[in-house]
Amino acid sequence: MDSLRSVSLGSRLPRLERQMLWQHVLQVPRAWLIAHDTDALAPAAVASFRHLEDQRLAGTPMAYLLGYREFMGHDFQVSPAVLIPRPETELLVETGLDYLKGRAAPRVLDLGTGSGAIAISLALACPGATVVATDLSYDALSVAQGNASRLGARVEFSHGSWYHALSDHKGFDLIVSNPPYISAGDSHLTQGDVRFEPITALTDGSDGLSALRAIIQGASQWLVPQGALFMEHGWDQAQAVRQLLHQACFEQVASLPDLAGIDRVTGGIYN
Ligand SMILES: C[S@@+](CC[C@H](N)C(=O)[O-])C[C@H]1O[C@@H](n2cnc3c(N)ncnc32)[C@H](O)[C@@H]1O
Known part of the structure; x- marks a missing residue:
């Protein structure tokens, strides 16, 4: 009869990934695995583990196998x-929250919401905010809607390309977006986890700046005076994004570094 120990002996997965898959299959905490490593396992559990193991060895990201990823302290289904x-x-998200500090009932827009990670995190941290989130993908919106209701976040979802998803013209205090910004020919698109992610979430199919350009150029019609726009972008795009913001008459244009010291978020205030 198979046990955790006997199955693990033959596994080519790193220990941590193996443990995470077992926890997922058996729905037990990590400590249980250690205390029960010689217990006999049901054949169905071993078959489920081996199926997930095969997918992981073929490159499927752990988050897709487990069905969730933690972000800003919340578990998002993916x-x-x-x-x-x-x-x-x-x-x-932290940059957006800093900007929202002291505003009682701000209106916030997240363009290209995907799993809803940004919009939902903002809505949960800022319960007085009205948060609108859009995406071009109906399937993504359905995942995001599921996350919002499971996590108890009040977010309004809308389908369409960037600002075309919006029907009314009420001004937003804050627009945030993490759009597809990898250029079409970038070799990273064929490596690692990203091979399994939706291509339209990763690349604009062009120079990497076209989505950022569309978001910046359209923002003035949707922001209140003194409203802010912040965007995530690639490691080498900060200067280009700042230039686009200046061209679109934004003020206080600045980039913020990530923990590795690389500028990954750029934004400004529209006057
Ligand atoms: C880089 S992903 C970001 C997802 C999520 N906001 C996050 O940060 O995890 C970009 C998202 O933009 C969406 N998207 C791509 N083109 C779009 C468009 N023209 N209009 C609206 N959303 C778009 C994709 O479907 C995808 O969900």
Whole structure:
């Protein structure tokens, strides 16, 4: 009869990933695995583990196998319809929250919401805010809607390309976005986890700046005076994004570094 120990002996997965998959299959805490490593396992559990192990060895991201990823202290359900939320995107949320401090009932817009990670985190941290989140993908919006109701966040979802998703013209105090910013020919698109993520979440199919350009150029019609726009972008795009913001008449244009000291969020205030 198979046990955790006997199955693990033959596994090529790193120990931590193995443990996470077992926890997922058996729905037990990590401590249970250690205390029960020689117990006999049900054949169905071993088969489920081996199926997940095969997918992981073929490159499927852990978040898709487990069905969730933690972001800003919340567990977000994810599927291959959405980008897996990245730790670096927490900088964009924190920047937005800093801007919202002291505003009682701000209106916030998240463009390209994916799993809803940004919009939902903002809504949970700022319960007085009205948060609108959009995406071009119906499948992504369905994942985001599920996350909002599971996490108890009040977010209004809308389908469409960037500002075309919006029907009324009420001004937003804050617009945030983590749009697709990898250029079409970038070799990273064929490496690692990103091979399994939706291509339209990763690349604009062009120079990497076209989505950022559309968001910046359209923002003035949707922001209140003194409203802010903050965007995540690639490690080498900060200068180009600042230039686009200046061209669109934004003030106080600035970039913020991530923990590695690389400028990954840029924004400004529209007067
Ligand atoms: C980089 S992902 C970000 C997802 C999520 N906001 C996050 O940070 O984890 C970009 C998102 O933009 C969406 N998107 C791509 N093109 C779009 C467009 N023209 N209009 C609206 N959303 C778009 C994609 O479907 C995807 O969900």
